[in-house]
Amino acid sequence: MDTSPLTPDDEALLEHVVETNERTVDEEFFDGAHIVAAGVRTNDGSVYDGVSLPASIGRASMCAEPVAVGSAIADGYRHDDLETCVAVAYPMADHDATGVRVVPPCGPCRELLADYNEEMRIIVPVDGENRVGTAIDLLPTRTW
Template sequence: MDTTPLTDTDRDLVDRVVETNEKSFDDELLDGAHIVAAGVRTADGSVYEGVSLPASIGRASLCAEPVAIGSAIADGYSHGDVQTCVAVSYPMPDHDADEVRTVPPCGVCREMLVDYNDQMRVIIPVEGANRVARAVELLPGRTW
């Protein structure tokens, strides 16, 4: 998978989503809710954010990435307008993490990102540093 370094705009997006993650985490709901926050940047530079929405019934839970994309779509942007995505996770004791960190999208979210823009730039951790990959590269075996 080819990756590229982050731009200053990418770093600003990560910083903004980290702030959202830190302020939205709720340790009183479901043993820690809104653990993941995500942000997407549109072609005109607008940023939309979302947080994970856990539920007592697992199937009702939502990841942060579709919440962020849904916010952009609800505000009038089309799928092709969503250009960059990043997700960050709150440090939970059972996650072996001491600080908020960038996390790659889960498999379901990878599929969704490709559906909305297969060339979307996705910020992911690679060997200890944040890098950018194209959404389609996160699904190298996709045949449809």
């Protein structure tokens, strides 16, 4: 996957999402609700937040990225207006991490992000450093 360094706008998006994550995490609810927060920045610089939504029925649970994408779409943005996405996870006691960290999208979220904009920039951890790639690059063998 070809990646590039974060821009100042990417750093600002990341900082915003970290603040969202720290503000919304609920360690007591569902053994750690909203431990992942995501942000989607549109091409005009607007930022839409999403948080993971656990549910007692797994199928009803939601990752943070689709919640953020849905918020932007609900506010009138089109799929090709979605420019950059990042997700961060809160360091729960049973995790190995000691701080909030960037996490890559899971498989279904990779598919969703690529469906909405193959060229959407996705901030991911690469060899201990946060880098930017495109949504389609996260699916190197996608054939449709």
